[in-house]
Amino acid sequence: MSTFWRHTLISLLTAALAVRTSATSSKSACAQLAASFPEYTTVSGSASYTTKIDSVWSQTCVEDAYCVFEPESSKDVSTAIGILRKTKTKFAVRSGGHMPNPGANSISHGVLISLSRLNTLELTANHEVVHIGPGLRWYDVYTWLADYKLTTAGGRFGPVGVGGLLLGGGINYYGSKVGWSANNVVNFEVVLADGSIVQANASSNTDLYWALKGGSQNFGIVTRYDMKTFAIQNVWGGTLAYPATSLDAYIHAVANFSSPDGGSADPLAAADPLLLMYPNTSQIQPAAVLLYNAAIENPAALKAFIDIPAVSDSAAVRTFTNFAVEQNSSSYWDRSSRRSFWATAVKATPEAVYLANTTFIQAAMEQVSDLSDLLTSITYQTITEDWLDAARASGGDAIDLDPADGAFLVLLISNTWTNADHDDRIVSFSENVIAEIESKARAANVYYPFVNLNDAGPSQAPFKTYGKGQSLRKLKTIRKKYDPSGVFQTLSPGGFKLGA
Numbered sequence: 001m002s003t004f005w006r007h008t009l010i011s012l013l014t015a016a017l018a019v020r021t022s023a024t025s026s027k028s029a030c031a032q033l034a035a036s037f038p039e040y041t042t043v044s045g046s047a048s049y050t051t052k053i054d055s056v057w058s059q060t061c062v063e064d065a066y067c068v069f070e071p072e073s074s075k076d077v078s079t080a081i082g083i084l085r086k087t088k089t090k091f092a093v094r095s096g097g098h099m100p101n102p103g104a105n106s107i108s109h110g111v112l113i114s115l116s117r118l119n120t121l122e123l124t125a126n127h128e129v130v131h132i133g134p135g136l137r138w139y140d141v142y143t144w145l146a147d148y149k150l151t152t153a154g155g156r157f158g159p160v161g162v163g164g165l166l167l168g169g170g171i172n173y174y175g176s177k178v179g180w181s182a183n184n185v186v187n188f189e190v191v192l193a194d195g196s197i198v199q200a201n202a203s204s205n206t207d208l209y210w211a212l213k214g215g216s217q218n219f220g221i222v223t224r225y226d227m228k229t230f231a232i233q234n235v236w237g238g239t240l241a242y243p244a245t246s247l248d249a250y251i252h253a254v255a256n257f258s259s260p261d262g263g264s265a266d267p268l269a270a271a272d273p274l275l276l277m278y279p280n281t282s283q284i285q286p287a288a289v290l291l292y293n294a295a296i297e298n299p300a301a302l303k304a305f306i307d308i309p310a311v312s313d314s315a316a317v318r319t320f321t322n323f324a325v326e327q328n329s330s331s332y333w334d335r336s337s338r339r340s341f342w343a344t345a346v347k348a349t350p351e352a353v354y355l356a357n358t359t360f361i362q363a364a365m366e367q368v369s370d371l372s373d374l375l376t377s378i379t380y381q382t383i384t385e386d387w388l389d390a391a392r393a394s395g396g397d398a399i400d401l402d403p404a405d406g407a408f409l410v411l412l413i414s415n416t417w418t419n420a421d422h423d424d425r426i427v428s429f430s431e432n433v434i435a436e437i438e439s440k441a442r443a444a445n446v447y448y449p450f451v452n453l454n455d456a457g458p459s460q461a462p463f464k465t466y467g468k469g470q471s472l473r474k475l476k477t478i479r480k481k482y483d484p485s486g487v488f489q490t491l492s493p494g495g496f497k498l499g500a
């Protein structure tokens with residue numbers, strides 16, 4: 001037998017053994033979970049199994065787990081971790097299921113831990129802090145808090161999960177005053193790899209507290225987030241969509257808003273502008289979600305967007321809850337499509353905005369105009385110096401960006417399509433767009449070296465960009481302290497990992 005065939009045979013046998021081992025351990029883990037928690041364990045093939053597996057935003061994350069486990073308390077999570085560790089069973093953790101990267105919240109053959117039953121909503125006696133279960137979505141949180149005339153700095157779109165967003169930092173409507181959403185978490189309740197249930201806050205497990213603010217699923221399973229509340233205001237806000245003919249005015253508005261002396265200098269103003277594009281028909285649609293955190297019609301800070309004649313415009317003075325209900329849109333619930341996110345960042349200068357926009361449109365036309373099922377978009381999310389100051393003032397985080405480096409834009413390339421045969425083409429297109437924007441931005445001295453984890457694609461490395469490269473080593477040391485045997489690195493392979 002030739003060396004080639006001997007190696008091939010050994011690889012095939014090893015792979016077959018690994019599959020059998022993983023099937024055996026999953027079977028054992030699921031049997032133990034079902035024995036301890038018959039009501040919370042759903043095995044592949046049973047009636048509600050498909051609905052539970054399918055409850056993700058992107059079809060790229062639908063994988064056949066051996067069973068789905070839905071704990072009802074942190075104690076249940078602790079028991080499950082013990083079973084998974086002892087049986088060496090692979091698992092994935094899912095909260096809202098909105099991260100579209102394959103394997104981030106799904107697992108083939110292993111155990112899917114779905115946190116949807118961890119849905120605590122409780123105010124402390126003085127109403128300054130709200131306890132939130134990871135299985136909730138921001139819409140649930142905002143509508144419940146509204147009864148107390150309160151809100152918190154969570155995600156901007158209702159259907160997105162609490163669990164994943166807070167562990168990735170979190171872009172919110174109030175960042176210039178309060179930093180990342182994670183900076184508003186005063187305590188994390190976490191189940192560690194050894195099954196212990198700990199609190200991480202400014203006085204207990206302070207290193208873990210720092211690491212969880214951006215460090216994602218590398219340290220344990222968070223079973224409760226305690227977040228600061230603040231009084232709800234009536235706001236001006238809504239979604240504006242513009243005709244394709246307004247592209248120049250729209251890009252001008254994005255550049256104007258994001259500049260340090262532009263609209264974003266007003267901490268009450270937030271804008272989430274995005275350019276939608278169907279490359280196959282060259283159709284483009286500029287749009288923007290705008291919010292002003294006071295009951296002021298047509299606020300000056302957002303004037304550049306407001307002045308563009310819109311084809312549809314829902315902006316009005318209203319309660320924040322009314323605005324949040326609108327942002328609970330069906331497209332953010334829709335589970336029928338394949339999706340992907342990719343991120344980079346540029347300095348907040350008009351030149352960077354024009355450069356990113358032109359590169360995106362050109363790449364889409366040149367590389368994927370034959371894909372009739374593809375809708376792609378680029379979103380411009382402004383992170384101000386005030387935002388980074390507020391993040392540091394709150395005690396800091398693993399993301400640790402320096403306000404002295406100035407304001408920047410988190411650029412999100414988002415893709416929606418249906419044909420799985422197009423997956424690889426869309427990965428290549430996205431990686432190319434990111435690389436082209438970064439290379440041109442570097443040449444123009446407007447590159448900002450940051451990958452926002454919540455918007456990052458599977459081949460991107462957000463942790464390497466934290467703290468100008470200084471956070472990663474500290475994150476790994478903290479990981480080794482709280483998970484010395486690397487359970488969350490090896491048994492739970494999905495999502496963004498710190499590595500050894």
Ligand SMILES: Cc1cc2nc3c(=O)[nH]c(=O)nc-3n(C[C@H](O)[C@H](O)[C@H](O)COP(=O)(O)OP(=O)(O)OC[C@H]3O[C@@H](n4cnc5c(N)ncnc54)[C@H](O)[C@@H]3O)c2cc1C
Nearest residue numbers: 095096097098099134156161163164165170171217222495
């Ligand atoms: C329509 C849409 C709108 C969005 N808007 C915003 C926005 O306004 N601001 C923003 O910052 N981001 C936004 N995002 C990005 C979003 O923050 C990420 O997709 C985030 O991961 C979603 O969290 P989730 O709980 O829904 O995801 P999941 O896919 O369930 O989780 C994401 C990752 O976190 C891990 N994880 C989840 N919960 C826990 C837990 N309790 N303990 C340990 N690990 C856990 C999972 O294992 C997975 O790896 C948006 C995404 C979408 C699709």
